[in-house]
Amino acid sequence: MRILAFGEVMLRLSPQHYKMIDQTDTLDMSYSGTGLNILSGLARNGVQTQLLSVLPDNPVGRAAAATIRRLGVRDDNLIFDGHHIGTYFLEMGYGNRPSQVTYLNRSESAFCQTEISESQMKSALLASDLVHICGISLCTSKTARDNAMRLAKLTTELSIPLCFDFNYRMSLVKPDERDSLIEDYKTILKEATIVIGGKKDLTLLLEMPYDAENEPIETLYQRFVAAYDLAYFCGTEKSTDHQAKFVRGFLVDKSQVVFSSHRAVTTYDRIGTGDAFASGIIQGLIEQWSLKEIVEFATTSTQLAHTTYGDSPILTKKFIQEKMNDDDLEVIR
Secondary structure, three states, X not given: OEEEEEOOOEEEEEEOXXXXXXXXXXXXXXXXXXXXXXXXXXXXXXOEEEEEEEEXXXXXXXXXXXXXXXXXXXXXOEEEOOOOOOEEEEXXXXXXXOOEEEEEOHHHOHXXXXXXXXXXXXXXXOOOOEEEEEOHHHHHOHHHHHHHHXXXXXXXXXXXXXXXXOOOOHHHOOHHHHHHHHHHHHHHHHHOOEEEOOHHHHHHHOOOOOOOOOOOHHHHHHHHHXXXXXXXXXXEEEEEEOOEEEEXXXXXXXXXEEEOOOXXXXXXXXXXXXXXXXXXXXXXXXOOOOHHHXXXXXXXXXXXXXXXXXXXXOOOHHHHHHHHHOOOOOOXX
């Protein structure tokens, strides 16, 4: 199966050794983005992937493209235009101190300022069997949102399944744009086959009613699937027990809600862990595993992604499955 993702590629700058920005004059540099992260996890496990994105037409953009190729993702549908790449500083959290992300002028990036033509979109779509669109693209600029909406409409016209990831970012949305953004979210959800999100997306963004005291969470998830006629809805839930942190995945189809086991999380680098989950879900659907196998694999993927540096999933299917089947495993030989 051929997977296409539409999304921004960003430059990540991180102080070393859990330092704050004002403690260092040295930064680690890497390129990442939700779509790229998901595709790289799939490419590592033998899936054909390609990215539809816009990069600046300069050495920075070409360096980003080289990273995309190195991750095993095809670059046939990269567009080079403009001068800027979206950039963020990541100050890695440690212990009780959370990680902090600082965006720099993201709305001015080539991705956020360049209109993609219908012919460019169709060329990418016709070489794809499944398309992933990240909701952040709806939040960053009007141009990026219009591109995402037009691409979603084309997937329906061409009968290509769409995987949509909520990934709502309140910090990127102006208060006077929120209502129109929510309407666009609802529109793209109607085009989707698979949706990745969580309870807050349904109750706070879509304002779906939910009585937490008297309703099991499964009821909310199933109502959402029915309301938008989805094939699948999935995501993760986090919990804490005596300061230990856990993650549990869920996968919903039209007839059932399946949960993974609770998996303990130890965090080295949290950024990109949700993308590892999404990659795991898509991998399982491609290989037609049972819903239980899919959600266990995806949840183990996100558990392990907390322990590796960088945004992109780097562990193989075999490694993840060995850990999935024996959570106490300490050495793989």
